Amino acid sequence: MKAVCYYGKEDVRVETVPDPEILNPRDAIIRVTATAICGSDLHIYGGYIPTMQKGDVLGHEFMGEVVDVGRENRRLKVGDRVVVPFTIACGQCFFCKEQLWSLCDNSNPNAWMAEKLYGYSASGLFGYSHMYGGYAGGQAEYVRVPFADVGPLRVPDSLRDDQVLFLSDIFPTGYMAAENCQITPGDTVAVWGCGPVGQFAIQSAFLLGAERVIAIDRFPERLALASSFSKAEVLDYSRVDVPDALRELTGGQGPDACIDAVGLESHGTTLDAWYDRAKTSLYLATDRPHALRQAITACRKGGIVSIPGVYGGWLDKFPLGAAFAKGLTLKMGQTHMHRYMPRLLDHIERGDIDPSFIITHRVGLEDAPEMYQTFRDKEDACVKVVMTPGTRTHVVA
Amino acid sequence: MQAHALATYSSTSSTIGGTSHELERWAGVAMATAVVAYGLSRRSFSGVALAAAAAPLAYRGVTGEWPGLANGMADTRVALAGDRGIHVRDAIRLEVPLEAVYGFWRRLENLPRFMTHLREVRDLGGGRSHWIADGPADVPVEWDAEIINEVPNKVIGWRSIAGSDIATAGSVHFSTARQGRSTQVSVNLQYAAPGGRATRLLAFVLGRDPAHMIREDLRRVKQLLEAGEIPRAARGAEA
Numbered sequence: 001m002k003a004v005c006y007y008g009k010e011d012v013r014v015e016t017v018p019d020p021e022i023l024n025p026r027d028a029i030i031r032v033t034a035t036a037i038c039g040s041d042l043h044i045y046g047g048y049i050p051t052m053q054k055g056d057v058l059g060h061e062f063m064g065e066v067v068d069v070g071r072e073n074r075r076l077k078v079g080d081r082v083v084v085p086f087t088i089a090c091g092q093c094f095f096c097k098e099q100l101w102s103l104c105d106n107s108n109p110n111a112w113m114a115e116k117l118y119g120y121s122a123s124g125l126f127g128y129s130h131m132y133g134g135y136a137g138g139q140a141e142y143v144r145v146p147f148a149d150v151g152p153l154r155v156p157d158s159l160r161d162d163q164v165l166f167l168s169d170i171f172p173t174g175y176m177a178a179e180n181c182q183i184t185p186g187d188t189v190a191v192w193g194c195g196p197v198g199q200f201a202i203q204s205a206f207l208l209g210a211e212r213v214i215a216i217d218r219f220p221e222r223l224a225l226a227s228s229f230s231k232a233e234v235l236d237y238s239r240v241d242v243p244d245a246l247r248e249l250t251g252g253q254g255p256d257a258c259i260d261a262v263g264l265e266s267h268g269t270t271l272d273a274w275y276d277r278a279k280t281s282l283y284l285a286t287d288r289p290h291a292l293r294q295a296i297t298a299c300r301k302g303g304i305v306s307i308p309g310v311y312g313g314w315l316d317k318f319p320l321g322a323a324f325a326k327g328l329t330l331k332m333g334q335t336h337m338h339r340y341m342p343r344l345l346d347h348i349e350r351g352d353i354d355p356s357f358i359i360t361h362r363v364g365l366e367d368a369p370e371m372y373q374t375f376r377d378k379e380d381a382c383v384k385v386v387m388t389p390g391t392r393t394h395v396v397a
Numbered sequence: 398m399q400a401h402a403l404a405t406y407s408s409t410s411s412t413i414g415g416t417s418h419e420l421e422r423w424a425g426v427a428m429a430t431a432v433v434a435y436g437l438s439r440r441s442f443s444g445v446a447l448a449a450a451a452a453p454l455a456y457r458g459v460t461g462e463w464p465g466l467a468n469g470m471a472d473t474r475v476a477l478a479g480d481r482g483i484h485v486r487d488a489i490r491l492e493v494p495l496e497a498v499y500g501f502w503r504r505l506e507n508l509p510r511f512m513t514h515l516r517e518v519r520d521l522g523g524g525r526s527h528w529i530a531d532g533p534a535d536v537p538v539e540w541d542a543e544i545i546n547e548v549p550n551k552v553i554g555w556r557s558i559a560g561s562d563i564a565t566a567g568s569v570h571f572s573t574a575r576q577g578r579s580t581q582v583s584v585n586l587q588y589a590a591p592g593g594r595a596t597r598l599l600a601f602v603l604g605r606d607p608a609h610m611i612r613e614d615l616r617r618v619k620q621l622l623e624a625g626e627i628p629r630a631a632r633g634a635e636a
Contacts, residue, residue, distance in 0.1 A: 024626045072625065090624035094492050094579065106624040111616060112609065124628065134630040146628060 002389065003057045003140035004368040009047030012372050014365060017057065020136060020144035025072030028148030030084060034161040035062035035138050037368070037385045038086075038169055039195050040263070040310050042376050044128070048264060048312060051113060051130040060086035060126040061168040062138025063161060066152075075149040082152035084145055085337030086169045088124040088135065091150035095123075102334035107147060108133045122334060138168075139368060141389045153341045156349070162356035163348055165386065166200070171355050172340040174200025174261070177308035178208050180331035181257035188212040188250055190298060191232070192291040193261035194222035196358050196384050197308050201259050202230040203353055214249060216242055216291075218267075221381040229357050237268070243298045254300030262291035263309025272317060289315045296323050307332035361385040482564065482589035485607045488581060489615040493622045495580040499550045499571045501622060502582075511617035511627070514610060525558075538563050557588075564589040582618070584611060 005015045020029055038061050043049050063083040066076050076082070089096050093105040104123035108114065113131040114121035124146070127137015136143060145152060155164045174197045181189055189205045191198050194217035202213045215232035217223050223234040235245050246255055267273065268290035276288035295305050296319050305328055323330065347353050360383045363371055371385045491498055501507055505526050509515040516529045516537060524544040532538035540561035546554030546568065556566035565588035574581045586607075620627045 021632075023629055023632060026624075026626060088628075090620075090628075092492060092623040092625075093619075094490070097492060106620045107628050109628045109630055112613065124630075133628070136630070147624070 001141035002365055003136070004059060004365060006044060006052050006056045006058055007054050010045060010373075012045060012058065012369050014368055015055070017055075017140070020142050022068055022070045023144065024146060025070045026147050026149050027070040028066050028073055028076050028145045028152065029068040030062070030064040030082065030138075030143050030145055030152070031067045032062050032064040032138055032141060032143055032389050034064070034165045035059050035140075035365075035387050035389070036165060036168075037061075037139070037371060037375055037387070039197065040128075041372070043264060043310060043312070045372050045376060046265060049129050050312070053130060053134075056127065056129075056134070057136035057140050058127045059137035059139025060128055061165065061170065062126075062143060063155070063165050063168060064143075067142070069148065073149045076152060080152075080154055081157065082154055083164050083167045083341070084126075084138065084143075085151045085153070085172075085341060086126055087334055087337050088126070088133065088146055089150055089338060090147050096150075099336060099339050101336045101338040110134055125334075139365065139387065141365070151338060153345065155345065159348060160356070162359060162386065163354060164345065166196070166355040166358075167341050167344055167348075169335070169337070170196045171200050171344055172337050173197050173308050173335040174202075175204040175207075175340050175344060176335045177201040177259045177261065177306045178204035178210075180306040181205065181208075181259065181304050183208045183210050183257065185209045186211045187256040188214065189257045189259065190214045190216065190246055190255035190295070191259045191261055192216045192295055193309065194219070194226040194234075195261065198259075198261035199225060199230050199358055200355070201261050201308065202226055202232045205259075206231065207347065207352065214246065214255065219378055222383060225358070225383065242294055246298045250300070254298055254303065256300055257304040257306060258295035258299045260292045260295045260305065260307045260309045264288060264311045266290040266292070268294075276316070289318065293317070293319055296328065299326065299328055301326045302328070304329045304331060308335070358384040359386050363387055365389045482587050483607050484587045485611045486583070486585045487608070487611050487615055488583040489619050490574055491580045491582065491619050491623055492578070493580055495550055495571055495573055498580045498582060498622060502569060502571075502618075503553060511621055512614045513617070540565065582615065584615065586611060
């Protein structure tokens with residue numbers, strides 16, 4: 001089959017690889033009908049994620065049709081149309097039972113690697129390095145799904161792939177980011193980053209009762225989307241001083257909650273951002289947490305900073321003093337996908353939200369190398385790329 | 398009494414009362430010499446450690462005995478006394494009823510399903526069992542063990558029988574946690590392997606540190622009993 005494979009920093013290729021097969025009793029094999037490039041795939045593309053190996057199949061946002069099931073899988077049938085969560089969960093361990101699905105104890109075969117770095121290992125992930133299990137990803141014609149009697153969500157035929165594909169990661173991720181803000185009616189939420197997760201965080205904050213959402217980015221097309229589609233007030237950080245503007249917009253109090261939907265490759269125009277760039281380029285630091293610093297500084301006293309953006313290593317110049325002085329609560333982590341997928345499917349079915357609004361590029365799998373670069377450089381007003389295996393035509397939506 | 402009889406070529410060979418096979422002894426020498434040569438050729442600390450660790454294998458090949466295991470050393474009370482041997486302890490918690498975990502573990506034949514360095518465990522009846530494990534340089538190590546302490550649903554304790562190639566003793570304790578909702582398994586394991594401390598170095602160089610091994614064994618038994626399967630990302634990648 002054809003698959004998008006990692007070969008090194010900024011080197012992604014479409015290769016022919018062996019078809020996946022059932023390895024464990026609860027597995028299923030999915031024929032992928034739609035798959036997307038995630039912002040977090042760009043961290044891999046940029047060489048920021050350790051324990052990637054040449055030839056690893058990428059991709060963790062995908063859906064498709066079940067074509068084979070393992071003998072112990074009594075939940076899925078061949079022919080089922082499913083969306084697959086990017087976190088792999090066994091459903092039986094302490095963490096799964098506590099609904100902390102992305103922290104599953106039993107799904108990462110290489111848990112010892114993550115334990116060396118983090119003390120304990122989170123769940124296995126599709127196509128996201130060997131430290132997270134070394135599972136082949138879904139930017140491919142077929143993919144093996146472990147514990148497929150727990151994760152995949154059946155979707156009704158009345159909804160198009162475009163509308164449900166993002167249940168695989170970014171819609172639940174944006175939603176959990178907003179839910180972590182413990183929004184009460186009248187709250188103001190500030191969101192750093194108007195990429196796909198930021199857009200879903202904005203809309204989810206409104207769904208959860210926020211009165212105002214203020215969105216921060218610098219790309220006009222992303223700010224326009226946040227403003228027109230997600231109905232947020234917007235700030236262009238390349239033109240205004242963000243903490244000042246937020247203070248003014250909130251009557252000197254600060255936002256009740258701040259969401260960092262940017263993560264470890266944050267871009268900024270202030271001194272600390274240049275300091276991060278210099279240090280990471282010399283391999284003296286692993287992450288560039290400019291947006292997170294700003295979120296902590298801007299947040300009101302006693303507020304919540306919610307972090308859906310991905311961080312991998314050690315943070316430098318982290319303003320813990322500010323977080324402490326203001327009594328902030330920090331909430332973060334990979335999304336507990338299984339907790340949110342059914343209720344968000346309901347929202348889509350009811351027409352509360354149509355997640356397809358963020359798609360800017362629809363292409364075939366063959367176009368992946370070009371699209372990784374386009375998405376990374378935010379060329380061509382690229383916000384979200386959806387790939388359909390088996391099609392080769394380059395169509396821009 | 399001689400410590401002897403690694404059944405290299407047949408897993409059914411008796412471990413008690415035979416003498417070392419000539420071919421096997423010289424195969425051991427050849428292998429050990431190769432490892433020593435390879436180790437020294439690395440010209441690094443780990444290379445030297447590897448060479449040092451392989452030396453006992455060569456010693457055994459020539460003399461027919463593991464160094465330090467002659468005449469009664471394989472008695473666990475002597476071989477494991479004080480700070481002798483390797484001592485590993487670890488624990489894991491499972492969301493499986495205590496009786497089920499105990500029952501699974503007590504059927505000793507189940508152990509190789511999650512202890513990947515074990516090739517086979519046979520229950521000989523009467524509290525005795527025969528164990529075959531991967532040894533240094535891929536030479537299997539065999540020993541007989543007896544259960545010396547058993548309280549159902551609480552503890553299993555065992556030790557190897559004097560005269561085995563390996564002196565080992567250990568215990569597994571089963572208890573409940575979180576007001577009975579979870580089960581905790583604590584393992585306490587001691588052994589004087591062929592080659593003694595040098596073997597630990599060798600194991601470490603080859604990526605089989607005993608502490609790491611026991612950690613992964615416990616992880617696998619948890620995966621097996623909780624999730625019903627041991628996760629893997631590729632065929633043959635389960636170890």
